Amino acid sequence: MERILVTGANGQLGSELGVLSTSYPQYKWVFADRIMISLHNLNLLKIQLNDIKPTVVFNCGAYTAVDKAEVEKELAYTVNHSAVEVIAKYCFENKVKLIHISTDYVFDGSSSIALNEDALTNPINVYGKSKTTGELACLKENPDSIIIRTSWVYSKFGNNFVKTMQRLMQEKESINVVNDQIGSPTYAADLAKAMIDILNSQKWIPGIYNYSNEGEISWYEFALAIKEQGGYSCKVNGIPSASYPTPAKRPEFSLLDKKKIKTIYNIAVPDYKESLKKMFV
Known part of the structure; x- marks a missing residue:
C-alpha cells in the first residue's frame, strides 16, 4: 500500500487533499502539520522523514506570505528552498x-502569451525567488x-482572495481591485484531484507541469465573478x-499554459467560473 505524506496539511491544498483522501482508501494517508514535518528545521526534518517512511510525498507546505517574505527572507528560503532540497534528496535516495x-x-x-513549462523564469520578489531556487x-x-x-x-479552507472578497462585499458599499495583473485562479480542490489523478495514472513522467483553471482574467474580473456568484x-x-x-512586486501577466498536463496525464481543467460555483455550494 502506498503511504502518502502530505506536507502543509492545514493549508488550502493540504486541506482539500484531506477531504478527497476519504475517496481513496487504497492509500495510507499521512497529513503532516508544521510540527509533524518541520520545514523550518532541516535537521529535524530529516529525522521526521525517516520516521514516517512515505512512499509518496505531496509537498504542499510552503512559505507563502508574499509581502512578509520581503522582510523574512531567511525563513522564506529555508522553507521554500532548503527544505525542498532535503525532501527531494530523501525521495531520490529512498x-x-x-x-x-x-x-x-x-x-x-x-x-x-500563456507561459509554458519551458518559459524562462525571472522572479521579481523574494517569494518568487525562493520558490524558483526550490524548483532547481x-x-x-x-x-x-x-x-x-x-x-x-483559493479554497473553502484558509485565507484567500475569494474569502476576502466575500467578506468585504458584505461589509462595504464599494471596493477597489487591481485590474492590470492577468492570470487565472486555481480552485485547490481541482488541483488536489489532479495530483491524485497523476498518482493513479500508473505512469510517472518527471518534470515541470502547469495547472490552473481555464480563463484569462484580472483580479478585478475575478472579483466581478465573485460578486455575481454571491449576488x-x-x-x-x-x-x-x-x-x-x-x-512585494507582483507579475503583471502570469497566465499558465496547461497543454502539457492535459496531454500527458489527460487531466481535466475546469473553467474558473465552474470551479468558483463549487466554492459557494
Whole structure:
C-alpha cells in the first residue's frame, strides 16, 4: 500500500487533499502539520522523514506570505528552498515519488502569451525567488520529481482572495481591485484531484507541469465573478497596481499554459467560473 505524506496539511491544498483522501482508501494517508514535518528545521526534518517512511510525498507546505517574505527572507528560503532540497534528496535516495507544488511567481510578468513549462523564469520578489531556487534544488537532487506550478489558489479552507472578497462585499458599499495583473485562479480542490489523478495514472513522467483553471482574467474580473456568484450589491472598481502599492512586486501577466498536463496525464481543467460555483455550494 502506498503511504502518502502530505506536507502543509492545514493549508488550502493540504486541506482539500484531506477531504478527497476519504475517496481513496487504497492509500495510507499521512497529513503532516508544521510540527509533524518541520520545514523550518532541516535537521529535524530529516529525522521526521525517516520516521514516517512515505512512499509518496505531496509537498504542499510552503512559505507563502508574499509581502512578509520581503522582510523574512531567511525563513522564506529555508522553507521554500532548503527544505525542498532535503525532501527531494530523501525521495531520490529512498525511491519515493515526489510531487512538489510551485508557483506562477517564478515569472516576471513580461510575457503577453500563456507561459509554458519551458518559459524562462525571472522572479521579481523574494517569494518568487525562493520558490524558483526550490524548483532547481528539487530537480537537481531528484530528477524523478514532478513539479506543478499553480496560480491564484483559493479554497473553502484558509485565507484567500475569494474569502476576502466575500467578506468585504458584505461589509462595504464599494471596493477597489487591481485590474492590470492577468492570470487565472486555481480552485485547490481541482488541483488536489489532479495530483491524485497523476498518482493513479500508473505512469510517472518527471518534470515541470502547469495547472490552473481555464480563463484569462484580472483580479478585478475575478472579483466581478465573485460578486455575481454571491449576488452581492457592493460596487467593484478596477484600479491600476500603482494605486495599490505592496511591499512585494507582483507579475503583471502570469497566465499558465496547461497543454502539457492535459496531454500527458489527460487531466481535466475546469473553467474558473465552474470551479468558483463549487466554492459557494
